[in-house]
Structures are given as C-alpha cells and as structure tokens.
Amino acid sequence: MKINIYYGGRGLIGDPSLTVVKMMMSVFEELNVRVDKYDLFEHKNEMTKLPQTLKDADGVILASTVEWHGCGGYMASFLDACWLYGDKEKIEKLYMAPVVMSTTYGEKEGELDLINAWLSLGGITCAGISGYAPEASELENNKQYRKLIETTAENIYRAVNKHAYSLPTSNGVVRQVSYRTLNTSYTQQETEQLSEYASDDKYVEKQKEDIRELTDFFKGKLDGGQDENHIPELFQAHFHPQDHADLKYKIVFKDGGKSLTIRVEDKDLVIGYGEAVYPDFELTMEKKVLGEITSGRKTFQGAFMEGAALTRGDFGNLRLLDKMFPFMDDLLSGVKNR
Structure with missing residues (x-):
C-alpha cells in the first residue's frame, strides 16, 4: 500500500x-x-x-x-x-x-x-x-x-x-x-501533456518567442483591415468541410454593425450579415480582431485565450471552427510552398 x-x-x-x-x-x-x-x-x-x-x-x-x-x-x-x-x-x-x-x-x-x-x-x-x-x-x-x-x-x-x-x-x-464544459475536448493523456507544458518555463518562453518571430515576419504584409463586405468571401475561400458538421455560428461585433452568421451543413456553407436564430455557438469580438483572424495573424481559439473574444456554447465547436476555417494554417502553407 x-x-x-x-x-x-x-x-x-x-x-x-x-x-x-x-x-x-x-x-x-x-x-x-x-x-x-x-x-x-x-x-x-x-x-x-x-x-x-x-x-x-x-x-x-x-x-x-x-x-x-x-x-x-x-x-x-x-x-x-x-x-x-x-x-x-x-x-x-x-x-x-x-x-x-x-x-x-x-x-x-x-x-x-x-x-x-x-x-x-x-x-x-x-x-x-x-x-x-x-x-x-x-x-x-x-x-x-x-x-x-x-x-x-x-x-x-x-x-x-x-x-x-x-x-x-x-x-x-x-x-x-x-466540470462538464472544462477540458471536454481533451483526453486524459492530452491533459497531462498540457500540464507538463504549462509547468515548463523554457517551453512557454519558446512559444512566446516563436509568436514574436511570426509577428515580425508577417509585419507589413498583413494589414488585418479587410473591407467587411469581403469577409464572407474570405470564409468561402478558406472553407475546409468537416464530416457530419451541422452548426450555426454567430459573430457579434462589440463596435457595432450587423452580426456575421455562418451556417455549415457538411460541405455546404452559407454566410452573411444578419441575425441568427438560436445559434449553436456565439462569439463576441471587435471587427479588427476578426480581421486579424481572417488575415492569418491568429486563430479563433487564440483570440479567446488572449481575451479578445468572448464565447458562449460548447468549446468543442470553437475548435471545430478553426478546423473549418484554418486561415493561419492556409497562410503558412502558402508561404512554405513559395
């Protein structure tokens, strides 16, 4: 014993x-x-x-x-x-x-x-x-x-x-x-790995350094201020369908204007400005934050983790949103292929 x-x-x-x-x-x-x-x-x-x-x-x-x-x-x-x-x-x-x-x-x-x-x-x-x-x-x-x-x-x-x-x-x-909404997207093995990373000061500092390097690399190339009328087109261009996805997202802007609604049904995507009735997941952020996301500067999860976005709903749907619209991954892939 x-x-x-x-x-x-x-x-x-x-x-x-x-x-x-x-x-x-x-x-x-x-x-x-x-x-x-x-x-x-x-x-x-x-x-x-x-x-x-x-x-x-x-x-x-x-x-x-x-x-x-x-x-x-x-x-x-x-x-x-x-x-x-x-x-x-x-x-x-x-x-x-x-x-x-x-x-x-x-x-x-x-x-x-x-x-x-x-x-x-x-x-x-x-x-x-x-x-x-x-x-x-x-x-x-x-x-x-x-x-x-x-x-x-x-x-x-x-x-x-x-x-x-x-x-x-x-x-x-x-x-x-x-505990229902806490770490529901992670297995026990992933949680333990996360705990090791969180306690490793060198790893955390290295991640911060990598982020700074990426920021410097894309500085001047990424404006982050697209015309809001082009936002739906950007989502369409970066849409990666996920099997059995049937979700409705709503993005509310703190600085005013109509909400952005995203409707996904398997391989079909409908996106536009207007009110969404009973969305499965809701985000609240400023328009410039969405501009940074669609420019590839950050992910939806990253915006949430740094406090730039508020969320309501199952956190797993936030991870799925980044999978369906991987703006940052697409941008990095494009740079590597040049």
Missing part, C-alpha cells in the same frame, strides 16, 4: 503540521506502508505536474498549517492543479485524510475546506486530525496527544486498506455540473 502526503505549509522549524506528519510516517513505516512526502513549497514551479503523482497512490494525506486564515496558497494551488489536470477516474478511488493544525485559529474551517475540495474532485474522505498547537513541542511532549495522532494514522491505514464505504455526497453532483 502507498500513501502520498502533500504538505502545504512553509516548512518552518516548529511547524505543528510537520510534527504530526512525522509521527504518522513513523506509524506507516511500522505497518510496511510506502510513504512519499511532497513539500509543495519546493514544487511551486511545477505544481501543474504534481497531480500525476496521484496515479500510483492508494491514499492521500493533505497536511497544512493555518497561520492566519485558511490553509495557504500552496495547498490551494495544488488542489487547483488537481481540478484542472488530475485524472478524475483515479481520484474517484483515492481516500484522503486531512491534517490541519493551527497556530492561531481556524483549524476546523481549514479541515472542512480540504474535505469539501476533495469531495468536489470526486474523491473519498476518511477521518483525519485537526487542532490548535502554537508550539510543536506541546504535541511531542504530551503522551495523550502522541497516542491520538498514532491512532489516527492507524485508522487511516484501516480505511484505505479495507476500502471503507461511505455514502454519496452532493459534492459529486456539483463536480459533474461544474
């Missing part, structure tokens, strides 16, 4: 949560449990990759110290990464026990916060421990406290080893509703 411990404190000498964790680790070692401890403050630059360490674990302990309010930023960042990049199917089978010690106040609120977060991720919780300990020596020198901590560790071992049952919670329903 393997238990991962994620410590979200600052690693200070005399941290009561660290003291509790060390006592628990001693108990786990006696029970022949493999324990991996992750100090989150040491992994702050690779937080997005940490959820991958959950894959070979049977149980999890989330340990943190409340110094003034809440469990601290490192633990919150780790839970955010689990929500965005974690394997939800694996988390659904993982038992989590919270360890929250306070040097001021708020240990019960911190413990409840970790429990609710884990349940929202779809995981299973078991009894942990929380308390007030301004000095770690109070825990080390008190036999009753030590016995309580050791008993808690033994109970965690039993819950994980015997796969203790628990009743379903409403947090699971919240997760299904909240």
Whole structure:
C-alpha cells in the first residue's frame, strides 16, 4: 500500500503540521506502508505536474498549517492543479485524510475546506486530525496527544486498506455540473501533456518567442483591415468541410454593425450579415480582431485565450471552427510552398 502526503505549509522549524506528519510516517513505516512526502513549497514551479503523482497512490494525506486564515496558497494551488489536470477516474478511488493544525485559529474551517475540495474532485474522505498547537513541542511532549495522532494514522491505514464505504455526497453532483464544459475536448493523456507544458518555463518562453518571430515576419504584409463586405468571401475561400458538421455560428461585433452568421451543413456553407436564430455557438469580438483572424495573424481559439473574444456554447465547436476555417494554417502553407 502507498500513501502520498502533500504538505502545504512553509516548512518552518516548529511547524505543528510537520510534527504530526512525522509521527504518522513513523506509524506507516511500522505497518510496511510506502510513504512519499511532497513539500509543495519546493514544487511551486511545477505544481501543474504534481497531480500525476496521484496515479500510483492508494491514499492521500493533505497536511497544512493555518497561520492566519485558511490553509495557504500552496495547498490551494495544488488542489487547483488537481481540478484542472488530475485524472478524475483515479481520484474517484483515492481516500484522503486531512491534517490541519493551527497556530492561531481556524483549524476546523481549514479541515472542512480540504474535505469539501476533495469531495468536489470526486474523491473519498476518511477521518483525519485537526487542532490548535502554537508550539510543536506541546504535541511531542504530551503522551495523550502522541497516542491520538498514532491512532489516527492507524485508522487511516484501516480505511484505505479495507476500502471503507461511505455514502454519496452532493459534492459529486456539483463536480459533474461544474466540470462538464472544462477540458471536454481533451483526453486524459492530452491533459497531462498540457500540464507538463504549462509547468515548463523554457517551453512557454519558446512559444512566446516563436509568436514574436511570426509577428515580425508577417509585419507589413498583413494589414488585418479587410473591407467587411469581403469577409464572407474570405470564409468561402478558406472553407475546409468537416464530416457530419451541422452548426450555426454567430459573430457579434462589440463596435457595432450587423452580426456575421455562418451556417455549415457538411460541405455546404452559407454566410452573411444578419441575425441568427438560436445559434449553436456565439462569439463576441471587435471587427479588427476578426480581421486579424481572417488575415492569418491568429486563430479563433487564440483570440479567446488572449481575451479578445468572448464565447458562449460548447468549446468543442470553437475548435471545430478553426478546423473549418484554418486561415493561419492556409497562410503558412502558402508561404512554405513559395
């Protein structure tokens, strides 16, 4: 059996949560449990990759110290990464026990916060421990406290080893509703790859550099300000039909004017200015942003990611829009073929 411990404190000498964790680790070692401890403050630059360490674990302990309010930023960042990049199917089978010690106040609120977060991720919780300990020596020198901590560790071992049952919670329903539109277009493997890229500063910087080079290369060649009457013609010219596509798009312009409607039925395309009734996907942007897209400077997804476009609808339809009208890819292909 393997238990991962994620410590979200600052690693200070005399941290009561660290003291509790060390006592628990001693108990786990006696029970022949493999324990991996992750100090989150040491992994702050690779937080997005940490959820991958959950894959070979049977149980999890989330340990943190409340110094003034809440469990601290490192633990919150780790839970955010689990929500965005974690394997939800694996988390659904993982038992989590919270360890929250306070040097001021708020240990019960911190413990409840970790429990609710884990349940929202779809995981299973078991009894942990929380308390007030301004000095770690109070825990080390008190036999009753030590016995309580050791008993808690033994109970965690039993819950994980015997796969203790628990009743379903409403947090699971919240997760299904909240997560429905998040990363729906990515497989788990793609999500994990994305988490590695997001934590790789060199990769991110290289992408920024490539974008700057492309911008400089096309500078002066791309005006981005086509006559809006020619926009439908550009869409027609760059239309790449997708099998079984049956969608209606609506592009609303922030700076006024009629909306652009795009109707796609397999290989048929109807595009023009006017109102679209019940569109499947709606975008809101300025006309110059659409000009940059049709000029090949950016994609629809790129405009959304940088905040230049607002969307409403299934995000998968946005990806499909870039596949049907790959202005940037067509432009780059034309340059390469020259």
